[in-house]
Amino acid sequence: MLKTADGVTEAGHVCFDNVQKSYDGETLVVKNLNLDIARGEFLTMLGPSGSGKTTCLMMLAGFESATFGEIRLDGQRIDNVAPHKRGIGMVFQNYALFPHMTVAENLAFPLRVRKMGQADVEKRVQRALDMVELSEFGSRMPAQLSGGQQQRVAVARALVFEPQLVLMDEPLGALDKNLREQMQYEIKHIHEQLGVTVVYVTHDQTEALTMSNRIAVFNDGKVQQLASPPDLYERPENAFVAAFIGENNKLMGKVEAIDGDTCKVVLDNGDKVTALKVNVDAVGDRTTLSLRPERVVIAPEGSADLDNVFEAEVRELIYLGDHIRTRVKVCGNDEFIVKVPNSSHSPDLARGAKVRIGWITQDCRALDA
Amino acid sequence: MALPSYATRGERIWYYTFRVICGLIFFFLIAPIIIMVPLSFNAQPYFTFSREMLTFNPDGYSLRWYEDLFTSQSWLRSIQNSFIIGIASTLLATTLGTLAALGLSRPHMPYRGLIMGILISPMIVPLIISAAGMFFFFSSVGLAQTFPGVILAHTALGTPFVVITVTATLVGFDHSLTRAASNLGASPTYAFFKITMPLILPGVISGALFAFITSFDEIVIVLFVAGVEQRTIPREMWSGIREQISPTILAVATILVALSIALLTTIELLRRRSERIRGMTAQ
Numbered sequence: 001m002l003k004t005a006d007g008v009t010e011a012g013h014v015c016f017d018n019v020q021k022s023y024d025g026e027t028l029v030v031k032n033l034n035l036d037i038a039r040g041e042f043l044t045m046l047g048p049s050g051s052g053k054t055t056c057l058m059m060l061a062g063f064e065s066a067t068f069g070e071i072r073l074d075g076q077r078i079d080n081v082a083p084h085k086r087g088i089g090m091v092f093q094n095y096a097l098f099p100h101m102t103v104a105e106n107l108a109f110p111l112r113v114r115k116m117g118q119a120d121v122e123k124r125v126q127r128a129l130d131m132v133e134l135s136e137f138g139s140r141m142p143a144q145l146s147g148g149q150q151q152r153v154a155v156a157r158a159l160v161f162e163p164q165l166v167l168m169d170e171p172l173g174a175l176d177k178n179l180r181e182q183m184q185y186e187i188k189h190i191h192e193q194l195g196v197t198v199v200y201v202t203h204d205q206t207e208a209l210t211m212s213n214r215i216a217v218f219n220d221g222k223v224q225q226l227a228s229p230p231d232l233y234e235r236p237e238n239a240f241v242a243a244f245i246g247e248n249n250k251l252m253g254k255v256e257a258i259d260g261d262t263c264k265v266v267l268d269n270g271d272k273v274t275a276l277k278v279n280v281d282a283v284g285d286r287t288t289l290s291l292r293p294e295r296v297v298i299a300p301e302g303s304a305d306l307d308n309v310f311e312a313e314v315r316e317l318i319y320l321g322d323h324i325r326t327r328v329k330v331c332g333n334d335e336f337i338v339k340v341p342n343s344s345h346s347p348d349l350a351r352g353a354k355v356r357i358g359w360i361t362q363d364c365r366a367l368d369a
Numbered sequence: 370m371a372l373p374s375y376a377t378r379g380e381r382i383w384y385y386t387f388r389v390i391c392g393l394i395f396f397f398l399i400a401p402i403i404i405m406v407p408l409s410f411n412a413q414p415y416f417t418f419s420r421e422m423l424t425f426n427p428d429g430y431s432l433r434w435y436e437d438l439f440t441s442q443s444w445l446r447s448i449q450n451s452f453i454i455g456i457a458s459t460l461l462a463t464t465l466g467t468l469a470a471l472g473l474s475r476p477h478m479p480y481r482g483l484i485m486g487i488l489i490s491p492m493i494v495p496l497i498i499s500a501a502g503m504f505f506f507f508s509s510v511g512l513a514q515t516f517p518g519v520i521l522a523h524t525a526l527g528t529p530f531v532v533i534t535v536t537a538t539l540v541g542f543d544h545s546l547t548r549a550a551s552n553l554g555a556s557p558t559y560a561f562f563k564i565t566m567p568l569i570l571p572g573v574i575s576g577a578l579f580a581f582i583t584s585f586d587e588i589v590i591v592l593f594v595a596g597v598e599q600r601t602i603p604r605e606m607w608s609g610i611r612e613q614i615s616p617t618i619l620a621v622a623t624i625l626v627a628l629s630i631a632l633l634t635t636i637e638l639l640r641r642r643s644e645r646i647r648g649m650t651a652q
Contacts (some may be wrong), residue, residue: 096549
């Protein structure tokens with residue numbers, strides 16, 4: 001963290017500094033959160049329910065107070081500022097459109113609060129409607145709009161007063177799958193166009209991977225890993241992140257030897273695997289090996305470039321069009337998934353067949369147990 | 370709800386009996402009210418139908434009791450008193466009741482049940498006990514036989530209705546709307562008047578209506594607490610029946626019934642309009 005002489009962060013637009021939150025005075029829902037969000041960044045807080053991500057967003061919006069620590073916006077402390085004086089836009093989970101006002105009145109609300117002139121209000125409202133492609137809908141009531149349209153109004157309303165920071169609390173949760181994907185792109189494009197900082201909360205990993213510059217994975221009140229989407233998926237730093245993001249094969253074992261950035265692991269059934277040393281400290285530690293199903297290959301006899309090759313037995317085949325999801329029993333684990341691409345090169349597999357599967361050391365990460 | 374073709378004989382009999390019973394119940398409820406209306410146009414000073422009335426002879430009918438009502442000094446004063454007391458206590462009860470309901474609906478309100486119980490107790494405690502208590506209390510603090518005394522007493526009676534109707538409206542109230550307003554820059558007061566108030570208005574209005582009706586036809590407390598100066602319509606009717614049997618009472622009653630119907634209709638229309646605006650009902 002970059003700090004100036006007076007202890008104020010220079011780089012971050014939003015800064016959580018050692019923030020803690022407890023509702024009952026005993027258990028911490030958020031534990032020592034330190035997070036710097038850059039100006040113009042799209043940062044997603046991703047995690048299961050109860051992981052503390054929504055609490056963090058609410059503290060930023062001002063609807064919850066931090067029990068300890070500081071939250072700063074542009075270097076100014078905001079954790080002791082009333083929510084209506086923070087000037088942060090927010091899109092709520094259920095949209096929270098005012099049902100007794102037309103769409104245009106909803107959009108005008110933040111501008112009227114700010115005592116803006118009538119001509120300016122109309123101009124800005126129209127611009128915001130154009131931005132979300134609802135130009136003709138200004139005189140409708142929110143209840144007369146579809147879910148997706150209401151969602152867009154909510155986004156427009158959060159942006160119409162030109163805040164520097166916009167918070168989104170699972171805004172797409174109520175939409176069906178197609179609409180959700182479409183809205184993901186729209187929100188992303190609006191973000192790119194306007195350059196505002198977005199803090200987005202979701203429990204949907206696809207959404208997080210699609211939209212974000214960086215993702216903070218929350219669990220148990222802590223940020224487990226803060227990284228860009230490719231880093232998070234390809235280089236998870238602990239077993240929780242590996243299991244939470246994408247599909248993951250787990251092999252449990254004990255570190256036998258450490259050699260630079262790789263290590264030898266004895267699995268619980270006695271097999272030995274070479275893995276990338278990521279989150280283990282010493283020989284003798286328990287470890288979870290994490291392997292993405294698409295990085296495991298079915299190896300014909302005698303293929304030499306794989307560091308780890310094992311005998312496996314096919315237990316189940318599920319045809320998914322572009323690939324065949326193959327469940328095998330290997331190294332004592334019969335929940336091991338291999339994604340076999342559907343191409344003319346792929347071997348024909350049958351249930352019960354014995355095959356050799358393998359992977360390279362770089363794709364097998366030794367994480368905490 | 371037509372009778373299905375496979376209905377047994379017993380079911381057929383019950384089907385018609387049920388309808389007759391329902392009709393009788395309606396008749397029982399409404400007849401005493403309906404009967405007053407023609408009687409109030411009676412040309413003679415009795416509470417029964419004259420021969421002329423039953424044969425629809427125009428001579429049997431007259432507006433003399435209405436004339437009597439609007440020329441009588443004591444009746445006019447009681448009407449005025451009823452409106453003064455009714456409107457003042459309604460305004461007070463509505464304000465206090467709405468604030469109480471808002472407070473009680475906060476998520477972390479301590480002693481919610483206890484406070485709610487105390488607030489609605491005037492509705493549950495027998496009126497005569499409240500009235501007797503108020504009589505002694507108001508006498509000792511100098512509020513007995515004054516307008517503020519009667520208004521305060523009626524406020525206490527009307528507040529529970531407002532608390533109950535507004536609380537019911539707040540059950541369906543989406544609290545993220547006030548958060549959204551606050552997030553968009555509205556101070557708590559501004560958010561209350563622009564967002565919360567318009568949305569809970571139907572509950573507030575029906576609570577206010579109940580409070581008004583409660584005050585308007587209340588007699589027990591008036592008997593105890595009010596003096597000659599604060600005689601209300603029910604109090605005047607009460608002495609009318611006891612002291613000078615006159616069908617003027619029927620004229621008053623008819624006007625009150627018409628007024629109640631008009632009020633209820635207005636409220637219902639207002640409620641539907643606001644629900645339509647809120648988009649709660651299908652268009």
